[in-house]
Amino acid sequence: MTDHVExxxxxxxxxxxxxxxxxxxxxxxxxxxxxxxxxxGVMAAGNVGLAIWTQLRSIxxxxxxAIVALADVPIGDTHLFRYPTDRDPAVLLRVAxxxxxxxxxxxxxxxxxxxxQPDEDRWHCPCHEGNFDTRTGQAxxxxxxxPLGRIDLEIRDDDTIWALGAHP
Amino acid sequence: xxxxxxxxxxxSALVLxxxxxxxxxxxxxxxxxxxxxxxxxxxxxxxxxxxxxxxGSAAVLHRVLRR
Numbered sequence: 001m002t003d004h005v006e007x008x009x010x011x012x013x014x015x016x017x018x019x020x021x022x023x024x025x026x027x028x029x030x031x032x033x034x035x036x037x038x039x040x041g042v043m044a045a046g047n048v049g050l051a052i053w054t055q056l057r058s059i060x061x062x063x064x065x066a067i068v069a070l071a072d073v074p075i076g077d078t079h080l081f082r083y084p085t086d087r088d089p090a091v092l093l094r095v096a097x098x099x100x101x102x103x104x105x106x107x108x109x110x111x112x113x114x115x116x117q118p119d120e121d122r123w124h125c126p127c128h129e130g131n132f133d134t135r136t137g138q139a140x141x142x143x144x145x146x147p148l149g150r151i152d153l154e155i156r157d158d159d160t161i162w163a164l165g166a167h168p
Numbered sequence: 169x170x171x172x173x174x175x176x177x178x179x180s181a182l183v184l185x186x187x188x189x190x191x192x193x194x195x196x197x198x199x200x201x202x203x204x205x206x207x208x209x210x211x212x213x214x215x216x217x218x219x220x221x222x223x224g225s226a227a228v229l230h231r232v233l234r235r
Contacts, residue, residue, distance in 0.1 A: 029183055036186035037223075037230045043193040044216075044223035050200040051216035055209050108206075146206055168207055 061165040062151075067092060070159040073100070078116045080105070083151055084166045089113065090151055091123075092161065095135065100161055103137045104149030104168070114148065123148060182233050189226050193219060 062084025073079045073094045081102075083090045089105040093116055103123065105113045112127035122140065123132035130142030137148035152164040196219045203211035 029180065033182045033186050033230060036183070036190050037226050040186070040189050040193045040223040040226055043190070043197055044219040047193075047196055047200045047216040047219035050197075050204050051209075051212040054204045054207065054212040059207060 059168055061167070062163060064162055064164045067102075067153075067161045067163050070094075070098070070100075070155060070161055073161070076118060081163075083163045088166070090163075090166075091116065092151075092153070093134065098155050100153050100155065101135055101137075102151040102153050102163065103132075104151070104166065106149065107144060108139070108146040108148060109142070109144040182230060185229065186226060189222060192222060196222075 065083075067081050067083070068079050073092065075094050075096065077094060079092045079094075081090050081092060082088055083102075090102055091105050091114070092100055092102040094100045103114075105115075107114050107125035107127065107130055109125065109128055109130050112125050114123045114125045114130075114132065116122075116134070117124045120131075121134050123134065123137065125131070125142065125144065128143045130144040131140050132138060132144070132148050133140050137150050139145055139147060150167045152167070154162045154164055156162055196215050200212055200215045200219075203209075203215060
């Protein structure tokens, strides 16, 4: 049994018989299995890290601000803007006289830009033919499964449309 | 069956199991990224829990088969 007793990293027998064999530096099956298990451990740690990040990150929901004058957006027309930050493209649709909806323009499938199709009355993503409901932003067909990020709107007394916050 | 044969089979089985496990861990990682993008905390924690349990059980199995 002393063959397998290791002092440090080198077995005792190797100290007594210090020979080298061809292919000795090649990886063994056991070592390969050990590396795989270690890799699985690293990925598990990554998973836990992602869960913690998901839990702790603060999502910028945006500060209330004026977007556009109601008169500048005809009924059935859209207005492009950026919200909650300058890096977040968003689109507003005036659906009725004093009613408008707004969503993030990023498709929830792979992030392409969605646009409004008046003839089909839907938000459409041209990359993979994803479609979303006009008023709710829910995915109705195609690859996306999650709804578009919604932006709360308010039409104020001075006929200005305000964004109140975003729901990613 | 000789001890060396048995040991060889055990390490082969472990390698096969570990390859499947790593593939499963990669899948779990993609689910975690999806949960992160969707801001779905429940899914993220469920994925992390399964991932840790699977990796932990693999480590235990590795120790047992190494004996």
